[in-house]
Structure formats: C-alpha cells, structure tokens
Amino acid sequence: MPLLATKYFGAVSFDPADAYRFPQGLPAFELEKSFVLLDVASKRPLVFLQSAGSPDLCFLALPISVIDPEYELSISFEDLSLLELDTNRQPIIGTEVLVLALIAIQEGRAPQANLMAPLVINPQNRIGLQAIRSDSRYSFEHPVTSRSKQEELC
Amino acid sequence: MLVLRRRAGESLLIGSDVEIQFLEVSSQAVKIGIQAPKTVTILRKELFLTKLQNQAAAQGVNLTKLMDSIEEFN
Numbered sequence: 001m002p003l004l005a006t007k008y009f010g011a012v013s014f015d016p017a018d019a020y021r022f023p024q025g026l027p028a029f030e031l032e033k034s035f036v037l038l039d040v041a042s043k044r045p046l047v048f049l050q051s052a053g054s055p056d057l058c059f060l061a062l063p064i065s066v067i068d069p070e071y072e073l074s075i076s077f078e079d080l081s082l083l084e085l086d087t088n089r090q091p092i093i094g095t096e097v098l099v100l101a102l103i104a105i106q107e108g109r110a111p112q113a114n115l116m117a118p119l120v121i122n123p124q125n126r127i128g129l130q131a132i133r134s135d136s137r138y139s140f141e142h143p144v145t146s147r148s149k150q151e152e153l154c
Numbered sequence: 155m156l157v158l159r160r161r162a163g164e165s166l167l168i169g170s171d172v173e174i175q176f177l178e179v180s181s182q183a184v185k186i187g188i189q190a191p192k193t194v195t196i197l198r199k200e201l202f203l204t205k206l207q208n209q210a211a212a213q214g215v216n217l218t219k220l221m222d223s224i225e226e227f228n
Contacts, residue, residue, distance in 0.1 A: 008217060028205035029212070043217070059211050104210035114211070117204040130208075132200050140203045 004036060005055035008048065012038070019052050020121055020128045023082065027117075027130060032057060035128070047100060049119070061100035065093060067113050067144060073099065075120060075131045082129055083122045097122055102130075103144065116140040 001013040019034045026032060034052035045066045051057035064071045073090045080087045083097070091097040098121040101113040115138035121128035160166065165175040171191050178185035188196055197205075 007214070026208055027201055028208045057212055059208075060215065102208065102211045104207055105213070105215045106210060112207070112210075114204065114207045116200060117207070130204065132198075132204050134198070134200060140200070140207050 004050065004052065006038065006048075006050045007056055007058035009038065009040065016052075020126050022128045022130075024129055026059075026119075027132070029057065046103075049100070049102075060103040060105070061119065062103060062113060062144065064099040064101050064115070064118050067101055067142065068115065068138075071099070071115070071118075071138075073097075073118075073120070073131070074133050074135060074137070076134070079120070079129055079131045083120060083127055084125055085122060091120075091122075101142075104141070110143040110145050112141040113144050114140045115142045 001015055003011040004014040005011055014036055019036050022033050022035060024030065024033075029051075032051045032054060036050045036052055038048035038050050038058075040046075040048065045062055047061050047063070049059040049061050071093065073093065075083075075085075075090060077087050080091075083091075085091050085096070093099045100119040100121070101115055102117075102119065104112045104114070106112070116136075117130050117132040117140060119128055120131045158166065160176050162176055162179045165173055167173050172194060173189040175187040175189070176184060177187050190196060
C-alpha cells in the first residue's frame with residue numbers, strides 16, 4: 001500500500017480509495033480537495049483529518065454527537081445536492097452522514113469546536129464539505145470541556 | 155449599532171461608493187443587492203468566521219496536552 005505523509009504520525013500506509021473528496025475544499029483551504037480520516041485508537045474520540053496533498057495540514061475533529069448528542073443539522077439545498085443526498089430532508093447523523101466538528105486550540109483556552117460549520121461526509125460516495133449554517137443556533141467557537149468539568153462548574 | 159427601517163425598493167449608502175439595495179422583504183429573509191468597488195470584499199459573515207476558525211484549527215497542537223484536556227470524553 002502507498003504511504004501517506006502525515007503531520008502527527010509520520011508516514012502511514014493508506015489505501016487511496018479511502019480518501020474523501022472535498023470538491024470545494026474547506027473555507028480558507030479551497031485548494032485542499034482530498035483528505036484522509038485517521039482514526040488512532042489511543043486518541044479517540046478525536047479524529048484526524050489529514051490532507052492527502054499537504055503533509056503539514058491536518059485538522060483535529062470530534063464527531064459532533066460527542067459534543068452535542070442532540071445536534072440538529074441544517075444543511076442547505078445546495079450542499080445537500082453536492083453531497084448527492086435527498087434535498088427534501090436533513091440526513092440522519094451517523095447512519096447516512098458522518099458529521100464532524102473541527103477543533104481549534106488556542107493557548108490558555110478550552111479547545112473550541114465549530115458547531116456552526118460542521119464537516120458533513122456522505123460515506124456512500126465519499127464526498128465531503130463544510131456545511132456552513134446560515135442560522136445562529138450554534139456557535140463557531142463552542143468550548144469543548146469534559147463533562148466532569150462542566151458538572152463542577154454547575 | 156445604527157438601526158434603520160427600510161422598505162423593499164429603498165437603499166442606503168455606506169461611504170460614497172457602497173450602496174445596499176433592499177430588493178425583497180419577506181417574513182423569513184431579506185434579499186439585498188450590493189454595489190461596491192471591486193476592492194471591497196463582501197463575505198457572508200458565517201463564511202468569514204469559518205475561514206478564521208479553520209485557519210486557527212490548522213495550527214499545530216501539542217497532542218499530549220490536548221488529550222489531557224479532552225480525555226474524559228472517552
């Protein structure tokens with residue numbers, strides 16, 4: 001199997017058929033159209049979205065249900081079409097689509113998850129995109145803290 | 155923040171070379187037209203915020219420290 005140069009794990013073997021295609025790239029990274037999801041057992045529930053073309057580009061993400069089990073999608077008609085999903089309804093998280101929140105880490109702050117613009121991947125055709133919501137229901141900088149810490153704060 | 159009330163068909167000016175026209179108003183959405191010089195960047199705010207947050211998310215992290223802070227999700 002070919003090797004993929006990764007940001008955090010050196011060279012790993014991968015099957016190019018496992019890559020996900022992001023036809024539009026990601027906002028600010030429009031030229032990055034192919035990513036591989038690295039699921040590293042010791043780092044769960046984190047997943048690593050490694051660019052197939054740029055070894056230095058690797059996003060950290062969490063399954064959205066880890067952050068908010070009640071999360072409700074609001075994917076636009078255009079984005080549903082691009083994903084080749086039924087445009088008349090929202091897909092079911094976990095079974096029909098894989099939904100991830102990108103994590104941003106800034107020194108001295110809790111990691112932040114972008115719940116306003118989740119990554120949505122259709123596992124059937126391996127097409128993904130960042131589905132930016134146009135409502136203001138969820139934050140783009142939702143603090144990610146452990147549940148026990150949240151309880152301490154309550 | 156300046157708050158103005160405008161009707162469909164009306165417009166307003168920002169500075170001397172940006173014009174915002176209110177084309178259609180419904181209970182759910184407003185359709186606007188913007189005339190501005192090519193040098194003025196116009197972005198949906200949520201796209202702008204996502205770009206910034208993606209750039210922050212692309213920064214390298216210390217994985218050990220990160221895992222310490224979120225390990226209790228496991």
